[in-house]
Amino acid sequence: MALGQRLELKQGQGLVITPQLQQAIKLLQLSNLELEAVIETELERNPLLQRDDADPVGDANDSDAPAEASDSGESRELELSDRDTIAANSDLDASSSDVYGDDEPVVRERESVVSDSNEGPVVDWSKAGKGGTGFDGDEDMERALTREKTLTEHLTDQALIAHFSAPEMAIAQILIDAVDEAGYMRAPLTEIADRLGCELALVEKVLGTCQGFEPTGIMATSVPECLKLQLVERNRFDPAMQALIDNLELLARRDLSALRKVCGVDEEDLSEMIAELKSLNPRPGSAYGAEPSQTVVPDVFVRADANGGWRIDLNSDTLPRVLVDQKYHTKVATAARSESEKSYLNECLSQANWLIKSLDQRARTILKVSAEIVRQQDAFFVYGVEYLRPLNLKTVADAVGMHESTVSRVTSNKYVATPRGVFELKFFFTSSIASNDGTSAHSAESVRHKIKTLIDGEKNSGEILSDDRIVEILKEAGVDIARRTVAKYREALRIPSSVERKRQSR
Structure with missing residues (x-):
């Protein structure tokens, strides 16, 4: 067969990542602090962009009643139950916008209210934030990779x-x-227990686990406790050392005779104990780099609604405002003569309009995802931290009609202020364990709680449950779990094995 060249015409479809689309994707995952830096760069580069420092028209955060939606760009409130009125771009495609579906999930029959603002050409954006996922240059990446861990x-x-x-x-x-x-x-x-709506015993239990982290002595509530943790780690904590730690004020006064009497030791033993105490580190956290003090400015506010639901508001108080200077564009366009001048002017106008549109899509997407997260985790806001539900990116993405990668970008370095504190949006995503019938999933947290409940019930039943027996009980309850997973959860809860528990019971 002879070889030759020929021309063929084929038709196909493909996704082209244009520079504008790349910019929109980048803006979506930026924190407010990084977004402010990008906006400042665009304001310096594009003569048609300017910052509007005037007060925004209307303030959704200060209003008690939902404002009416209007075409004039005023603040408005939208009911989540009428989601088909909320439009946002799912994957930042400029040619299409997302619309909520009709099959709206309802959690505990609590209605939620979403506020959106500034639908006109003026858009507000936050001036401050924390964190970030992207690097704008090699210097930033090198600095991040070589900096000391905090x-x-x-x-x-x-x-x-x-x-x-x-x-x-x-x-x-x-x-x-x-x-x-x-x-x-x-x-x-x-104070932490009251804010999170949980029992003090649970906070103390978690603190006890955290005090086992490295470096030894970390997260102690006092200097004696810090020294005690280090001595326990060295297996040097005895009644005499306990008495020495309880009377550090005598050591500070160098009242050695009183110390010998309190500890019940002679002079030589006391000298060894003091030398042991001096070898400890009373500031275990000083070995790590100090993290710069930054105040987290939330992107979203969640507040209790008067009707018993939740209001989700964008943080419009700290948002800078950018707009296209139409008067300046008209003046310059009239004076433009050469094709290069007209081309440059058109390019600046196109980029300015696209930036404002991308910022508007970013705000709508954050609002949309935040509203769904609040809906899914409604029990957390009502009852506290122990009622977090298993939630993943796919669940939220399917509910709002977006791709998982878009939800991941939205929830990165975005913070929400709630009555229980300020949390990152990723905080509300928890893992789950499949059931043995394949029809539903169980929260990994609830499974750990069941394991702990079963072991705590051994005192009443008198039966010490092995890991295999716990697996059998959980499978009867519909939880498909392996024995090694039970052992892992038990060890994470700092619960000894069945053999050790039997020895302790004797």
Whole structure:
């Protein structure tokens, strides 16, 4: 067969990532702080863009009643039950917009209200935030990869592998945030329990687990407790050392005779004990880099509604406003003569309009996803941290008609202020365990709670349950779980094995 060249015409479909679409995707995953930097760059580069520092028309956060939607760009309130009126772009495709479906999920029959604002050419965006996922240059990436890990990051990494349940992980995150640079807990545990709506015993239990993290002595509530944790780790904590730690004020006064009497030891033993005490680190957190103090400005507010539901509002108080200067465009367009000048002017106008449209789509998408998360986790806002439901990106993506990657970008570095505190949107996503009949899923947190309940019930029943027996009981309850998973959850809960529990019961 002879070889030759020929021309063929074929028709096909393909996704082209245009520079504008890349910009829209990038804006979606940026935090408010990073978004402000991007807007500042665009304001310097594009002469048709300008910042409007005037007060926004209407304030949804200050109104008690939902405002009427209008075409003039005023603030408006939209009911979630009428989702077909909420339009947003799912994958940031400029040619289409998402519309909520009719099969709206209802959680505990609580209605939610969403507020959106500034539908006109003027858009508000937040001036501050925390975190980020993207790097704008090699210098930023190199600085991020070579910087020293902070104490908060070090503790968070350990908490992620401690196999906490979702409520316990939420408590652990709050406790870690309350640790100062020296490594001590500074927030009252009762205040944390009241804010999260959980029992004080659960907060104390999580703190006990966190105090087992490295470095030893971390997250102690006082210096004596910090020293005690380190001595226990070295297996050097005895009654004499306990008496020495309880009387540190005598050591500070160098009243050695009173110390010998209190500890019941001679001079040589006391010298060894003091030397042991000096080898400890009273500031275990000082070995890690101090994290810059930044105030998290929430992107979304969740407030109780007068009708018993929840209002979801965009944070419009701290949002910068950008717009296209139409007067300046008209003036320059009239004076433009050459084709290059007209082309540059048209390009600036197109980029300015696209930026404003992308920012508007970003706000709508954040509002849309936040509303669905509040709907799915309604029980958390009502009853507290122990009522977090299993939730993943796919569930939210299917409910709002978006792709999972879009939901992931939206929930990264976005914060929501709730009556129970400020949380990242990713905080509300928890794992689940499939059932043995394949019809439903069980929350991993609820399974851990069942395991703990079964073991706690051993005191009343007198029967010590092995891991295999726990697996059988859970399978009878419809939970498909392996024995090694039960052992992993039991160890994460700091519960000894059945053999050790039998020995303790004797």
